[in-house]
Amino acid sequence: MNPNTKKFIVVFGVGVLLFVAFKKLRPYGVKDKKNGKSKSVATDEQKKNAAIVVKAYTDAMKGGENKAFLDEMNAEFTKQYGMRVISDKSSGTFIATDLQGNKIV
Secondary structure: OOHHHHHHHHHHHHHHHHHHHHHHHOOOOOEOOOOOOEOOOOOHHHHHHHHHHHHHHHHHHHOOOOHHHHHHHHHHHHHHHOEEEEEOOOOOOEEEEEOOOOEOO
C-alpha cells in the first residue's frame, strides 16, 4: 500500500467518525423517547382556534391591511389564544404556533 492510499483511508475514517459524533451530539428535533415521534400537544380546541386565527390573518392580509394592523392582530391573538401567526418559509403559507414556537396548524 502506498502512502497516499494510507492517508486517504485515515482521512476518510476520521471524517466518518466526526460525522457520527456530530449526528449524536446535535439532535435535530425534540423527539418523544417512547415512540420516537415529535411531541404534539395541540388539543382539538387549540387546532380549531388556530384555524380561525390563520383564516382571520389571511383575510386581513388579502384585504390589504398594513403591517402595523397585522402586528396588532398578532398581539391580540397572543393575549386571547396564546398563539401567533407566522409565515412558513418553505411554502409561503401562514401557520399558527404557540408561544414556544411549536406548530399547531
